[in-house]
Amino acid sequence: MPELPEVETVLRGLEPRAVGRRITGVEIINRGVIIGDPVSFQKHLTGRLVAGLRRKGKALAINLVANGAIHGDCLLVRLGMTGQVVVTRRDAPLLPHTHVRMILNRGAGEIRYRDSRRFGRLRYCTREEVEKVFESLGPDALEMTEKQFRDSLHGRHGSIKAWLLNQQMLAGLGNIYADEALFEARIHPQTPAGKATDRQAGALLRAVRQVLRQAVALQGTSFRDYVDIEGRPGNFLPQLRVYQKTGEPCVRCGAAIRRIIICGRSSHFCPRCQRRPRHRPVQIAS
DNA sequence: GCAAGCCTGACC
DNA sequence: GGTCAGGCTTGC
Numbered sequence: 001m002p003e004l005p006e007v008e009t010v011l012r013g014l015e016p017r018a019v020g021r022r023i024t025g026v027e028i029i030n031r032g033v034i035i036g037d038p039v040s041f042q043k044h045l046t047g048r049l050v051a052g053l054r055r056k057g058k059a060l061a062i063n064l065v066a067n068g069a070i071h072g073d074c075l076l077v078r079l080g081m082t083g084q085v086v087v088t089r090r091d092a093p094l095l096p097h098t099h100v101r102m103i104l105n106r107g108a109g110e111i112r113y114r115d116s117r118r119f120g121r122l123r124y125c126t127r128e129e130v131e132k133v134f135e136s137l138g139p140d141a142l143e144m145t146e147k148q149f150r151d152s153l154h155g156r157h158g159s160i161k162a163w164l165l166n167q168q169m170l171a172g173l174g175n176i177y178a179d180e181a182l183f184e185a186r187i188h189p190q191t192p193a194g195k196a197t198d199r200q201a202g203a204l205l206r207a208v209r210q211v212l213r214q215a216v217a218l219q220g221t222s223f224r225d226y227v228d229i230e231g232r233p234g235n236f237l238p239q240l241r242v243y244q245k246t247g248e249p250c251v252r253c254g255a256a257i258r259r260i261i262i263c264g265r266s267s268h269f270c271p272r273c274q275r276r277p278r279h280r281p282v283q284i285a286s
Numbered sequence: 287g288c289a290a291g292c293c294t295g296a297c298c
Numbered sequence: 299g300g301t302c303a304g305g306c307t308t309g310c
Contacts, residue, residue: 001289001290001291002291003291058291078291078292079291080290080291080292080307081289081290081291081292081307082290082307082308082309083291097308115307116307116308116309117289117290117291117306117307117308117309118306118307118308119290119291119292119306119307120291120292121292156300157300157301158300158301158302162301162302165291167291167292174290174291175289175290175291223289224289224290224309224310225309263301263302263303264290264302264303264304265289265290266288266289266290
């Protein structure tokens with residue numbers, strides 16, 4: 001599941017391979033992954049130079065140059081659940097679920113977009129469009145200040161878990177790192193977001209940063225499909241302490257990890273280390 | 287049948 | 299506006 005660390009890993013891998021190269025051709029195998037008109041997508045990308053990359057949360061923008069002029073337009077990539085961006089030789093066998101190929105000049109091979117579940121999307125964006133998308137996201141989880149974090153929690157009635165997953169609050173966390181950060185901060189996932197104390201908010205932000213930074217350093221988590229642009233899995237999997245560990249002993253206290261459903265998403269936590277809040281949770285597991 | 291990110295739409 | 303359910307999708 002690509003979350004912030006996985007998208008950051010893709011960005012870092014793509015940078016040396018794509019920046020400074022020209023896209024000489026675009027082949028759309030499955031138009032379902034393209035937002036907008038596929039023909040105009042092709043037209044806007046073909047012949048363009050890749051100027052640089054930019055990320056906010058899980059959104060990746062590949063900035064484009066035309067005739068030496070930067071217009072601020074870009075290719076926006078959202079990987080969804082199973083999206084993969086890989087750079088391969090042009091003659092590499094076409095793997096299943098390859099939906100788009102973008103050929104790079106000077107023998108740099110091609111960028112391929114693969115996605116078995118097709119939740120991910122590629123979209124050509126003008127400067128205005130990409131700004132609008134980025135503005136709709138909360139602060140990037142690694143850039144957020146403690147004040148922003150506390151202010152944003154204030155007055156929120158849903159659970160802290162749902163809040164962490166809400167990309168308009170902070171951008172970059174998905175189910176894996178949300179569960180891991182809550183465990184690290186010893187906060188019960190059903191704690192009402194607005195009821196978190198300053199102390200808990202501080203601990204949670206530190207936990208979010210720590211988990212994400214470590215995951216970036218280890219090139220992400222490959223739970224099922226995620227690979228980097230060279231096709232390599234991430235190395236964070238052995239670091240997981242609660243995600244998908246239902247019934248296993250907590251690494252801190254030995255209690256059995258529990259799984260409950262919050263907002264239709266599974267939440268894994270230690271019932272002893274992460275105490276249920278005194279206040280009745282607003283959100284009940286369905 | 288479950289998992290997930292993101293979008294839409296319904297509800298208060 | 300805040301909040302949540304539903305739908306998309308397919309491999310396990």
